[in-house]
Amino acid sequence: MLVRTNQTSRRPNDDHLAALAGERVSSSEFKYRKGTELFGEGDEPEYVYQIIFGAVRTYRLLSDGRRQINSFHLPGDMFGLENGDAHRFSAEALVETRVRIMRQRSLLGSMADRAGGTKDLLRLVTQTLQHAENHMLLLGRKTALERVAAFLLEMDERQSRPKVMDLPMSRRDIADYLGLTETVSRELSALRDADLLRFVGTTQRQLSLPNRDGLARYDA
Amino acid sequence: MLVRTNQTSRRPNDDHLAALAGERVSSSEFKYRKGTELFGEGDEPEYVYQIIFGAVRTYRLLSDGRRQINSFHLPGDMFGLENGDAHRFSAEALVETRVRIMRQRSLLGSMADRAGGTKDLLRLVTQTLQHAENHMLLLGRKTALERVAAFLLEMDERQSRPKVMDLPMSRRDIADYLGLTETVSRELSALRDADLLRFVGTTQRQLSLPNRDGLARYDA
DNA sequence: TCGCACCTTTGATCCTGATCAACATCGTTC
DNA sequence: GAACGATGTTGATCAGGATCAAAGGTGCGA
Missing domain, CATH: 1.10.10.10 (Winged helix-like DNA-binding domain superfamily/Winged helix DNA-binding domain)
Structure with a gap:
């Protein structure tokens, strides 16, 4: 079930997603049951997600089913934001999970306006990249x-x-x-x-x- | 030996580095002999590099010498750009290599000005992230x-x-x-x-x- | 609350890729 | 052009982690 809130945070620093959007974009909440898919590899990116409670895994599969989990997302974490026109991995709820969601289109649009918006986005991608670099060292050596x-x-x-x-x-x-x-x-x-x-x-x-x-x- | 050129490309599309900078920042060329270090993990990021000819490896080490190479850089590739105040990996020339270099400070400054500058930067980081995601799948599975x-x-x-x-x-x-x-x-x-x-x-x-x-x- | 499906641990064995080693070849330097 | 160190191939053996299997244990759903 979907809960419309339309509220934008009064304290943007407590609210990463609203902070990125610049308080002009409406967000909703949504709940996923354990094991359900938030989006799949190849899907068109529609929403950006921030976890309220619960946890999510993002992963990629080889054709024979071998799976590599990129990352686990915990409360507060944002994920699912894509520059291209397709998700590069799948996302599933590990347990019952509540998320705040916002349309990518709205978010990206409002960030283009707001001063420093793209910079915030850059910071997000850079953090993800650093995690990936650490993980390559772990997986390789x-x-x-x-x-x-x-x-x-x-x-x-x-x-x-x-x-x-x-x-x-x-x-x-x-x-x-x-x-x-x-x-x-x-x-x-x-x-x-x-x-x-x-x-x-x-x-x-x-x-x-x-x-x-x-x-x-x-x-x- | 260092070659001052001060020329800015007349055709920005042929010249990624100058394109990013918006043609207002001077670049130099530099040559590294096989096996020499361009920068080390932890160094302060001073330059951004683009390969003219040759090749470079970027890598991280564990304390006992185990090494994970993140990526190989070939002619045309840019690398070494950091948002933080330290390089997260080391870079060495695989063979005799000529690079175009530009001060990070100048580049980042001029990109902040130019419309879409941060966006270009974002595209660069996103590409690197995608490569890392593919590589995690390879290394893990x-x-x-x-x-x-x-x-x-x-x-x-x-x-x-x-x-x-x-x-x-x-x-x-x-x-x-x-x-x-x-x-x-x-x-x-x-x-x-x-x-x-x-x-x-x-x-x-x-x-x-x-x-x-x-x-x-x-x-x- | 019961029952069953899933999860976790642990044992036994296997196998992929690591390690150690020897040799050939390449390429760099003098 | 000679000589030597670095690089690459291949063989033999080893070992870390995979796989197969079985036996609880947990907790979820009916």
Whole structure:
């Protein structure tokens, strides 16, 4: 179901999407159930998305089904903005996810007007590029253990180093992000045995990092 | 040795760098010998570079020397432009290389003025991002043979499908680009045996692709 | 609340690509 | 043009991570 708000943020700094648009473009909210697709590779880019709660994976597939996840998007993150006329990857909700959406056309139009609009856009793309550069180094040259350690530190960082970290994605998702398979489970167990991570409660998706410095020594 | 030209292109479309600058910024030329560094990771970005002839590798290192090459730059390519205050990777000449250089400060300044300047910059960054996205898929999910086939097709494409293709980089460079090692040599030999590539002349860096479609079937 | 589908861990084995090594060849320098 | 270091190929062996498989465990949906 779609919720029209038409409200534009009064405090643009709290609201990246509205800040980019310059407060003149209406946004809506939308909710996706776990596992549903927000857009597919090749689709015409219609909306830009910002996560309110939940999480999203963006990925590309090879013809035989091999999957590479580019990135995980968490609350506050923006994604889906394209310069060209087709999405270069697919996006799916990892869990129930609420997003704010805005028409690309409106956003791009209003940014062309506003002073510094394209600059904000440039900053966004540059951040994405930096993440991709780091990830190429990880995928090309790091060992399985180093990749898993790096992943945990990345998620920890992006969740502002919480006491208990929540992973919205499955082990297979993590594997497809890190270019691995079941090895992810094995390395997580190894880190648990070394007391560099602890599983919290009954689920395997909540965990704490009792020794971040120790963990960081495993990342190359 | 440094050659001052101060000439600005009369035909901006032939001259990407001058086009970006809007013909008001002076450029110089500079020559690097094989193996020399243009800039290092962490250096302050001073110049933007465009290759006149030769080739350059850009790469990042892990502390123990493992290397990931982000990209190879060929004649016409621009690189080295940074938004932040430090280069995020190093750049070295693969062979004797002549470049046109322009001060980042001048270029960025003149682009801020010129209409559509930031947009050109955005297009440049977006292209780099797209290459990185493709490369993540390759590094995360393709087999050795698929990587080598993809590499040959990429170089062939970027050299406009020449009769005889010239590889300015060593097998080790290719390996560090593809996340492999000696396997590169082995897969090249396999492709030669399948008559999907032929070595030309005495060197192993000149080759032809007698069957591009066949080769493309090896890329996933 | 129950039942089932999915997820995770772990064991056993396999295989792709890494590593180590030897040799040939190339190309650069003197 | 000689000599030597760098580069490239190939063989032999190794190992990291993939794959196949099985057994809980979790949590979601009915």
